[in-house]
Amino acid sequence: MAVARPGAEDGPAPAPGPEAEDGRERRSSLRRRLGGTVVFLVLALLFVLPWWTLFASGVDWPFPVFLAGTVGFACWLVSFPFLMVAGHGHRRADRAARVADSTLGMVWVLFTWSVLGGLVHLVLIGLDAGGAHRARIVAAAVAVVSAGLLAWGHHEAMRVPRVKRLDVRVPRLGAGLDGTRVVVLADTHFGPIDRAGWSARVAEAVNGLDADVVVHAGDIADGTPLQRREQSAPLGTIRSRLAKVYVTGNHEYFGEAQGWLDRMAELGWEPLHNRHVVVERGGDLLVLAGVDDVTAESSGLAGHRANLLGALAGADPDLPVLLVAHQPKYVAQAASAGIDLQISGHTHGGQIWPFHYLVRIDQPVVHGLSRHGVRTLLYTSRGAGFWGPPFRVFAPSEISLLTLRSGTAGTDRDDR
Structure with missing residues (x-):
């Protein structure tokens, strides 16, 4: 005697309709857009804060210095996602990966010390110390400390x-x-x-x-x-x-x-x-x-x-x-x-x-x-x-x- 399986008499489940498919597509597209937006905002923060600290936070550099720094950071930011995709996507281009990975490390160190530099700047303002050159002193300190840590950090990474x-x-x-x-x-x-x-x-x-x-x-x-x-x-x-x-x-x-x-x-x-x-x-x-x-x-x-x-x-x-x-x-x-x-x-x-x-x-x-x-x-x-x-x-x-x-x-x- 055949044993009836639960739901067997109903036949296979109906295929999802066009409305359900469209809903899934819209939700998937929304998730991709939200993910892309979050990634862009994080990247913008990582790059923009160091740029602000070094070139735009009241440092009052000569215009050619400001322009060169701004263009440099803008090119850095725009090229980074493309280098990451080329280096770590399907192509796995090692040269692009080397540049992208180094960029990521450099901007992380600059971001970290820009945050600390900003806190120091606030303390100096509170103490009314540093005078008119306060922002330049902080910017120079951030640049020197970051460069020193990156040089030392690269040595530490590459040694036995x-x-x-x-x-x-x-x-x-x-x-x-x-x-x-x-x-x-x-x-x-x-x-x-x-x-x-x-x-x-x-x-x-x-x-x-x-x-x-x-x-x-x-x-x-x-x-x-x-x-x-x-x-x-x-x-x-x-x-x-x-x-x-x-x-x-x-x-x-x-x-x-x-x-x-x-x-x-x-x-x-x-x-x-x-x-x-x-x-x-x-x-x-x-x-x-x-x-x-x-x-x-x-x-x-x-x-x-x-x-x-x-x-x-x-x-x-x-x-x-x-x-x-x-x-x-x-x-x-x-x-x-x-x-x-x-x-x-x-x-x-x-x-x-x-x-x-x-x-x-x-x-x-x-x-x-x-x-x-x-x-x-x-x-x-x-x-x-x-x-x-x-x-x-x-x-x-x-x-x-x-x-x-x-x-x-x-x-x-x-x-x-």
Whole structure:
């Protein structure tokens, strides 16, 4: 006897009518216009405030100086969106990306110090200090400080990261695993600026740390494995005694995430694509687990999502677990599952001050060692490279050396 399915007698649902289609189109068009308007207003604010501070806030420069500054900022503002689209859109033109990314970093620093300069200007007015040249003094200070920070920040971004050393005490760690050396790389972001030489020097630095385990916590590159093949090649020279493991970051899902998993396997790394491996030292075992980035599921790539249950499937629940998850905010799931230590990146420590305040809106931690729940420790790396703007201001890059210790407390010791 046939069983009637609910609604089956009614046949297929009717297709939406022309009015519904038109309504969806109008709402979609309105969202695009509103989004475009917001982006334009933000860009205008980022560019206009520095222009006002440097050239129009009562500084009374000679007209040729004012005109040159105004034309320069106007050209900067108008060209920026086109350069971003050319550099990071379908064309992926590296030269355009380099100019656009540098512009973004420069204008952010100028904007930040223009805001601070404006506050100083108000204080000077209140104190009746500086006299007729008050605005010029503030403008010159903003220009000098911004230029100095950009020069220093570029040097910081392009150098080989310093090593940050920490002892991390994991209560469930067996005595044989005491002293296990875990080297953390994150956010190498191989991209439009060719850093193949930098990559080779980073690999040499990692090899000098005598690692038992090396972790790459994601955001390996901006671009495809083919585009960044030369820059990623030195990762194949990195050595470890027990394992080299890698998980995807959110930027892999802007390009070819599965391609990067395959590329890292080709370079001798163990891709932890929602899976785990078990390593042994001194007769004791440690589970090294990894999950895809939290953005993986929305990418639409089949089989990609953050799946902690899948990553731990078959693992002995009595063994300590080191989980690699790109974004620190995954620690909520890790703590619920009783993970011992999560290693993450993603934040860059804010990369360019004071951006770390915005990072804290999205992430529970910006950098360093923190405790979550009863058992779980989280280590968040500032990352080795940089995204976009080739600058790091008050957010130094790092290669992290975590020495795992048996015990009951986590200690953050920073030896630079």
